[in-house]
Amino acid sequence: MNANPAIRQEASSPQTSKPVVQAKGLGLTFETNDGPVRALADVDLTINKGEFVSFIGPSGCGKTTFLRVIADLEQPTAGEILVNGMSPEEARRKRAYGYVFQAAGLFPWRTIEQNVALPLEIMGYSKAEQKERVHRTLDLVNLAGFEKKFPWQLSGGMQQRASIARALAFDADLLLMDEPFGALDEIVRDHLNEQLLDLWARTGKTIGFVTHSIPEAVYLSTRIIVMSPRPGRVTDVIVSPLPKERPLDIRESPEFLEIAHRVREGLRAGHGDD
Amino acid sequence: MTAAAGTAPAGTKTPVFRRAAEGKTLPILIVLGVIILIWYAFTVYLNAPWQMDAYERAGTEWTAADLVRDTMAQERPVLPSPHQVVAEIWKTTAGTRLTSKRNLFYHAWITLSSTLLGFVIGTVLGVLLAVGIVHNRAMDKSVMPWVIASQTIPILAVAPMIIVVLNAVGLSGLLPKALISTYLSFFPVVVGMVKGFRSPEAFQLDLMRTYNASGTQTFWKLRWPAALPYLFTSMKVAVAISLVGAIVGELPTGAVAGLGARLLAGSYYGQTVQIWSALFMAAALAAVLVGLVGIGQRMVMARMGEKP
Ligand SMILES: Nc1ncnc2c1ncn2[C@@H]1O[C@H](COP(=O)(O)OP(=O)(O)OP(=O)(O)O)[C@@H](O)[C@H]1O
Ligand SMILES: [Mg+2]
Numbered sequence: 001m002n003a004n005p006a007i008r009q010e011a012s013s014p015q016t017s018k019p020v021v022q023a024k025g026l027g028l029t030f031e032t033n034d035g036p037v038r039a040l041a042d043v044d045l046t047i048n049k050g051e052f053v054s055f056i057g058p059s060g061c062g063k064t065t066f067l068r069v070i071a072d073l074e075q076p077t078a079g080e081i082l083v084n085g086m087s088p089e090e091a092r093r094k095r096a097y098g099y100v101f102q103a104a105g106l107f108p109w110r111t112i113e114q115n116v117a118l119p120l121e122i123m124g125y126s127k128a129e130q131k132e133r134v135h136r137t138l139d140l141v142n143l144a145g146f147e148k149k150f151p152w153q154l155s156g157g158m159q160q161r162a163s164i165a166r167a168l169a170f171d172a173d174l175l176l177m178d179e180p181f182g183a184l185d186e187i188v189r190d191h192l193n194e195q196l197l198d199l200w201a202r203t204g205k206t207i208g209f210v211t212h213s214i215p216e217a218v219y220l221s222t223r224i225i226v227m228s229p230r231p232g233r234v235t236d237v238i239v240s241p242l243p244k245e246r247p248l249d250i251r252e253s254p255e256f257l258e259i260a261h262r263v264r265e266g267l268r269a270g271h272g273d274d
Numbered sequence: 275m276t277a278a279a280g281t282a283p284a285g286t287k288t289p290v291f292r293r294a295a296e297g298k299t300l301p302i303l304i305v306l307g308v309i310i311l312i313w314y315a316f317t318v319y320l321n322a323p324w325q326m327d328a329y330e331r332a333g334t335e336w337t338a339a340d341l342v343r344d345t346m347a348q349e350r351p352v353l354p355s356p357h358q359v360v361a362e363i364w365k366t367t368a369g370t371r372l373t374s375k376r377n378l379f380y381h382a383w384i385t386l387s388s389t390l391l392g393f394v395i396g397t398v399l400g401v402l403l404a405v406g407i408v409h410n411r412a413m414d415k416s417v418m419p420w421v422i423a424s425q426t427i428p429i430l431a432v433a434p435m436i437i438v439v440l441n442a443v444g445l446s447g448l449l450p451k452a453l454i455s456t457y458l459s460f461f462p463v464v465v466g467m468v469k470g471f472r473s474p475e476a477f478q479l480d481l482m483r484t485y486n487a488s489g490t491q492t493f494w495k496l497r498w499p500a501a502l503p504y505l506f507t508s509m510k511v512a513v514a515i516s517l518v519g520a521i522v523g524e525l526p527t528g529a530v531a532g533l534g535a536r537l538l539a540g541s542y543y544g545q546t547v548q549i550w551s552a553l554f555m556a557a558a559l560a561a562v563l564v565g566l567v568g569i570g571q572r573m574v575m576a577r578m579g580e581k582p
Binding site: 072121151 | 475477478480481482483484485486487491495496499500502578579580581
C-alpha cells in the first residue's frame with residue numbers, strides 16, 4: 001500500500017506513447033429532483049495508446065459515467081477531458097471509439113451480420129467493404145457461421161461477442177466496454193476474457209474496461225483504476241507487472257494474487273469508515 | 275413419422291373433430307351455436323305481438339307451433355331470424371348478377387373503395403404526424419391536444435359537414451366519404467406510432483450517437499423498424515374504424531350505393547332483413563380487412579426475424 005502508484009505508473013508507461021484519453025480535475029454532478037448527485041470528482045487520469053485499463057469500484061461510483069464522458073454521451077461539469085487530443089464531441093464525430101454496452105443490445109430485427117454491418121452502413125462503407133469487414137470481425141470473435149441468425153437464436157455470450165464485433169467493425173482505435181461480460185457465467189466469461197486479450201494483442205487497440213470482478217480486472221489489464229463512491233474518485237492506480245502473454249492459469253501465480261489483494265484492499269479503503 | 279403419429283396430438287392424420295376439440299374451433303362453434311339459439315328465441319319473442327295481432331285480425335285459430343313458424347317468416351319482422359338473413363344474403367350475392375345494383379357485393383365494393391382510400395390517407399397522415407410529434411417539441415405540445423380533441427367530436431356530427439363543405443368546393447363522390455374514414459383512422463395510427471417511434475431504449479439511441487448517426491439514419495435504422503409492430507397493431511384498428519367511417523359517410527349524403535345506403539334504405543322501408551344482411555356484410559368485410567392486415571403483419575415480422 002505504501003508504494004506510490006503514481007510513480008510506478010510514470011515508470012512503466014514510456015514517455016513516447018501517445019495519450020488517448022487525458023482527464024484533468026474532471027467532475028460531473030447530475031442535477032436531479034432530489035438535489036445534486038456528484039458522480040465524479042477530481043478525476044485525473046491519462047490512458048495511453050495500446051493500454052488495457054480496467055475500472056473497478058463499488059456500484060454507483062461513476063465508472064459508467066466516466067466511460068460515457070469519454071464517449072460524449074455525458075457532459076462533465078468540471079475540469080477537462082481530451083480524447084485523441086480533441087474534445088470528446090469532436091472525437092465522437094470522427095468516430096474515434098467503439099462502445100460496448102452492458103447489454104448486448106443487438107437490434108432484434110437484424111441478423112447477426114446485419115447488426116455488425118450497422119455502424120458500417122451509417123459510416124458509409126461500400127457494400128463490398130462492409131461484407132469483408134463483417135466477415136473479418138465475426139471471425140475475430142469466433143462467430144463465423146452465425147451470420148444469418150437472428151439475435152434470439154444465439155446464447156447470451158454469443159450475443160455479447162456479436163456486439164463486440166459490432167464495435168470492432170470500424171477502425172476506432174479506442175474500445176470502451178462497460179461490464180460486457182457481467183451477465184455471463186464464469187466459464188463463458190473466462191473464455192471471452194481469453195479471446196479479448198488475444199484480440200487486444202492482435203489489434204493493438206486501446207481498451208477502457210469496466211468490471212466488478214477483481215480476477216477479471218487483474219487478468220486483463222495493464223493498469224487497474226480503483227474507484228470509490230460518493231463522489232466517484234480514483235483511489236488507487238495499479239500497474240500490472242504481469243507479462244502481455246497471459247494463459248488462464250496465470251491467475252494462480254503469486255504476482256496475480258498479490259495484485260488481486262491490492263485491488264481488494266483499495267476497494268475496502270474506498271468503502272471508508274465501515 | 276408413422277410411429278410418432280399415434281402419440282403426436284397435432285399429427286397430420288388426426289381426425290378433424292379431434293383437432294377442432296383441441297384447438298380454438300370447438301369453443302368458437304359452441305359460442306356461435308349459443309348465440310344463434312338466443313337469436314331464434316328473441317325472434318319469436320319480439321315478433322310474436324305483431325303476429326298475434328295479425329291472427330286476431332284474420333280471425334285464424336293458431337297453435338304455438340304456428341306462432342313459432344310464422345314469427346320466423348314475416349316480411350318485415352322486428353328481428354329477422356338467422357335463416358332469413360342468410361337467405362337474403364345468398365339471394366343478393368350469389369343469386370344476382372355481380373354488376374347489378376341489387377347485388378350486395380356491388381354495395382360492399384362501393385363502401386370498400388372509400389374505406390381503403392380513407393384508410394391509406396389516414397395511415398400516411400397518422401405516420402407523418404407521429405414523425406413530426408416525435409422529432410419536434412413544438413409539434414408535440416401543439417398537435418397532440420388537437421389530435422385528441424378531434425376524436426371527442428361525434429363523427430355523426432362531423433360527417434354531414436365534411437360532405438356538405440367539400441361538395442360546396444366542388445369535391446364529390448369517393449373523396450369526401452373517404453375523408454371521413456381518414457378522420458377516424460388517422461387517430462389510432464398517430465397514437466400508436468408516437469409510442470412506436472419512442473419505443474427504442476436509451477442505450478439504443480446512445481449507440482446510434484456513438485456512431486455519430488444523423489437524425490435520418492437514426493430514424494430509418496432504429497425508430498422505424500422499432501415502430502413497425504406498433505404500426506400493424508394500429509392499422510388493424512384503423513382499417514376497421516375506416517369501414518365504420520365509410521358507412522357513416524354514406525348516411526347523410528343520401529347515397530344510392532354502398533352498405534350505408536343499404537342500411538338507410540332498409541330503415542326507410544322497414545326492411546329489417548335488408549338491414550341485417552348489410553350489417554353482416556359489413557362485419558364480414560371488417561373481418562377480412564383486419565385479417566389481411568394481420569397477414570401483412572405476419573409476413574413483415576417474419577422477415578424481421580420474429581420468433582415463430
Ligand atoms: N442520468 C443520471 N441522472 C442522475 N444521476 C445519475 C445518472 N446517471 C448516473 N447517475 C448517478 O451517478 C452515480 C454514478 O453512476 P454510474 O452509473 O456511473 O455508476 P457505476 O459505477 O457505473 O455503477 P454500477 O457498477 O452499478 O454500474 C450514481 O449515484 C447514479 O445514481
Ligand atoms: Mg455502470
